[in-house]
């Protein structure tokens with residue numbers, strides 16, 4: 001077994017206590033990771049091949065072709081980034097600037113607005129280590145970490161003992177789940193208080209909680225016991241260190257963040273509450289932070305040539321750019337939009353020159369003009385990444401590969417343009 005610890009890149013929890021065993025230059029065993037993490041770290045069952053126009057190619061020809069596609073495009077799109085190191089993301093941002101490209105990532109249709117509000121200091125946040133050591137009230141809102149981030153409950157939020165939570169989950173922590181269905185997380189937390197709300201009722205439930213926190217009678221248009229809302233408001237009020245773990249269920253339900261801002265403002269008048277986005281891909285937050293540092297926006301951006309001027313907004317999102325057919329080539333890094341976006345939107349990708357950089361074969365790669373295999377982040381390549389709570393984590397290379405890292409591939413494409 002390895003004498004050092006490695007980081008799992010299976011999700012944005014970036015667990016840093018992973019031990020491995022290697023055999024014949026491959027990972028044979030992965031210790032401490034959850035099943036999702038083991039699957040990620042053991043690599044692809046179907047690795048991507050280097051191809052140009054559907055034929056096997058060498059890396060130099062593939063990079064030259066990719067560079068030529070991006071150079072000849074008037075409005076290229078660069079999309080993906082959530083499974084890339086921060087170093088690769090920064091090169092990609094430079095490439096977008098050089099080619100006047102649209103640049104976006106999956107946060108554009110999930111946690112982007114929450115992360116933007118945190119970076120703009122409109123929402124109070126904390127680290128996962130703060131949660132482990134201090135949190136006494138943990139709310140999983142539209143989040144089901146026992147499936148999405150399997151070690152969240154055991155490492156940080158519910159079960160572990162912390163400096164100020166010596167008795168752990170038995171007596172020192174209250175876990176609350178607010179969701180439209182009884183999730184696995186609601187089942188696991190022994191003393192959980194589960195609040196089942198109707199679909200898309202999150203904003204209204206927040207308003208009702210604000211009323212409860214203001215000692216007013218909460219009202220909802222749906223049938224919900226007022227006493228239970230008041231009881232929840234009371235638990236939140238008494239929290240010494242509360243945290244709301246924001247899941248996709250909540251993000252998708254809110255049309256705007258105003259109800260969440262109001263709730264957090266009220267909570268911090270009467271109590272002490274923080275918020276952490278339950279980011280999925282291991283370095284999605286890194287992309288948001290890196291782009292924000294460069295441009296002041298977290299996603300949905302278009303560079304206007306090398307001037308550094310940018311346009312930002314919904315129309316520059318990957319979804320709108322594809323729907324409106326406003327891009328004429330695309331570079332996809334570590335993502336599979338043909339599988340993950342609605343077909344009516346993603347289909348346009350099959351009509352334009354497409355480049356895929358990824359360690360593994362996927363549907364988008366099968367329709368790409370150029371495919372370039374890259375090293376698997378955190379296993380075959382090192383770098384840094386940003387955990388869901390904004391803490392930077394160093395990734396170490398564990399095993400060798402013949403593939404270049406995505407950072408090296410993007411650097412070579414940039415140099416070739």
Ligand code: SF4
Pocket residue numbers: 008009010011012013014015032033034035036037038149150151152
């Ligand atoms: Fe990896 Fe996430 Fe599982 Fe931790 S919880 S071992 S980071 S997949």
